[in-house]
Amino acid sequence: MKLSDCHNFQDFRKLAKKRLPGPIFNYIDGAADDEVTYRRNTEAYESCDLVPNVLAGVENVDMSVEVMGQKLDMPIYCAPTALQRLFHHDGERAVARAATKYGTMFGVSSLATVTVEEIAQIANTPKMFQFYFHKDRGLNDALLERAREANFEVMALTVDTITGGNRERDLRTGFTSPPKLTLGSLMSFAMHPMWAWNFYTKPKFDMPHLSGYVSEGTNVAVSVGNYFSTMLDQSMNWKDAEELCAKWNGQFALKGIMSVEDAKRAVDIGCTGIMVSNHGGRQLDGSRSPFDQLAESVDAVGDKIDVICEGGIQRGTHVLKALSVGAKACSGGRLYLYALAAAGQPGVERALGNLRTEIERDMKLMGITNLDQLSRENLRFRETA
Numbered sequence: 001m002k003l004s005d006c007h008n009f010q011d012f013r014k015l016a017k018k019r020l021p022g023p024i025f026n027y028i029d030g031a032a033d034d035e036v037t038y039r040r041n042t043e044a045y046e047s048c049d050l051v052p053n054v055l056a057g058v059e060n061v062d063m064s065v066e067v068m069g070q071k072l073d074m075p076i077y078c079a080p081t082a083l084q085r086l087f088h089h090d091g092e093r094a095v096a097r098a099a100t101k102y103g104t105m106f107g108v109s110s111l112a113t114v115t116v117e118e119i120a121q122i123a124n125t126p127k128m129f130q131f132y133f134h135k136d137r138g139l140n141d142a143l144l145e146r147a148r149e150a151n152f153e154v155m156a157l158t159v160d161t162i163t164g165g166n167r168e169r170d171l172r173t174g175f176t177s178p179p180k181l182t183l184g185s186l187m188s189f190a191m192h193p194m195w196a197w198n199f200y201t202k203p204k205f206d207m208p209h210l211s212g213y214v215s216e217g218t219n220v221a222v223s224v225g226n227y228f229s230t231m232l233d234q235s236m237n238w239k240d241a242e243e244l245c246a247k248w249n250g251q252f253a254l255k256g257i258m259s260v261e262d263a264k265r266a267v268d269i270g271c272t273g274i275m276v277s278n279h280g281g282r283q284l285d286g287s288r289s290p291f292d293q294l295a296e297s298v299d300a301v302g303d304k305i306d307v308i309c310e311g312g313i314q315r316g317t318h319v320l321k322a323l324s325v326g327a328k329a330c331s332g333g334r335l336y337l338y339a340l341a342a343a344g345q346p347g348v349e350r351a352l353g354n355l356r357t358e359i360e361r362d363m364k365l366m367g368i369t370n371l372d373q374l375s376r377e378n379l380r381f382r383e384t385a
Contacts, residue, residue: 003343003350009314009335012351016087016341021195022188023173024086027224028337030169031281037289038281041312044289048321049380053367061363062370063356067306067329068154068251068273070126073103074356075371076319078348079275079310079331080107080130080156080255082207082224083177085114087341089202094340096123098348102356107156107331110134110143111227115208116150128154130255132161133240135233139213144247146209155248156275157241160256162234164225165283176223178205242269253308256283258293260300267304273328274301277310280333291322295376298326316358320366324374 006012017025031038065075078099085091092106092114099106100123107128108119116129129147134140147155169175174182179189179199189196199205207214214231222230233240245252253273254266266274276290276297290311298307309322310331319330339351368374 003347006339006342006347006350007354009338009351012338012342012347013334015343015347016338019192019195020087020341021179021185021192023170023175023179023185024195025341026169026173027083027167027175028087028334028341030167031285032165032167032283033285035281035285037278037285037287041278041281041289041291042314042318044291044312045315045318045321047382048291049382050317050320050324050366051378051380052365053378056367056369058364058367058369060369061360063359063363065329065371067105067308068253070105070153070251072105072126072329074352074359075323076313076330076332076335076355076359077105077126077128078107078336078352079333080109080112080128081333081337082109082111083113084337084340085205086177086179086199087337088344088347089198090344091340092119093122094345095336095348096125097345098336098352099123100125101349102352104352105154108152110209111207112209113205113207116146116152120150120152126154127152128156128253131155131157131244133157133233133236133244134214134231136213139210140244142213143209144244148248154251154253154273155244156253156255156273157244158255158279159236159241160258160277160279160283161228161232162236163232164223164228165279166285167223167225167282170223170225177207177227238265238269245270253306255310257297258287258290260296263297263301263307267301271305273306273308275308275310275331276327277308280311291318291325294322294325294327302326316355316360316362319355319359320362320374321379323371324376324379326376 105126109130110132129152251272255275257274278287306328309327313332339347
């Protein structure tokens with residue numbers, strides 16, 4: 001299988017599985033507990049049908065959106081994800097260049113493997129910095145100032161990782177950051193010599209935003225679940241979020257909002273956006289899918305702040321369904337991480353290009369020329385037992 005054979009999400013997943021050692025692939029692919037929520041995140045879109053119109057004159061369509069003050073050429077962006085250097089030696093550089101090519105936003109994690117300063121040089125597309133609230137307040141201040149000085153337009157505080165999810169695949173494979181060889185993993189690494197060659201011969205794995213503050217995850221191998229549980233501040237509360245929002249004094253979102261009550265509080269503390277998200281099913285298994293919860297959130301606060309649907313998106317039709325409910329845009333991580341692992345920058349470009357082509361085709365088949373023509377009137381929800 002090669003990149004030219006990748007026509008959809010599942011194709012990229014298959015190629016990524018072929019290219020990556022087992023522990024690394026399962027880190028991307030896995031989720032919490034029984035992975036029920038992970039599966040439901042995509043299945044939720046299948047319980048809803050589109051009702052198209054015809055004879056609408058759809059030769060030219062405009063799929064651009066404005067979200068949190070940023071003009072995007074397509075209604076889906078690359079959500080921030082950690083540790084991208086593990087998946088391909090170009091890491092975040094590859095994603096930044098691909099997002100720039102397609103005129104969409106790129107989210108950079110606090111746990112990124114490339115600095116915000118370098119990303120700012122690479123990408124002239126809108127950029128989001130994803131903030132993890134650490135116990136070390138000096139580190140928190142440094143993260144905010146680096147993102148500000150690098151001219152990132154949006155700050156997103158992740159609020160659903162107050163402790164690590166039970167990612168049992170990582171426990172079974174012994175996945176850590178950085179990777180460590182064990183008797184169990186040695187064979188898998190040996191069977192992927194190209195990945196090993198690139199990992200050990202390219203510039204050393206690092207999480208540069210944490211340098212000088214944290215050794216865990218860079219010099220000391222640790223699981224991501226343990227990192228969240230030990231390094232992040234479990235006392236973080238609404239007052240902390242409000243103070244961070246005021247310090248940033250710009251476009252500010254909470255990432256990981258699910259309840260209507262929390263959506264309303266996000267408005268109260270000055271947020272300009274929320275990501276309805278369950279962290280890709282990697283935290284609380286048994287929680288609702290973002291698409292299932294989207295309508296409640298939009299109805300509660302959609303006239304006051306931008307609501308983004310994040311999670312489970314694999315097709316252009318999924319994007320159109322979320323926008324029909326009232327989301328301003330969609331975002332996702334696995335939708336480009338598999339592609340990154342499969343083929344680096346060309347892979348991410350192909351994944352984004354496939355989605356753009358699908359969205360354009362699906363808009364024409366829906367009989368619309370602009371995304372604001374979508375509404376709940378063109379949706380029907382099927383009865384579920």
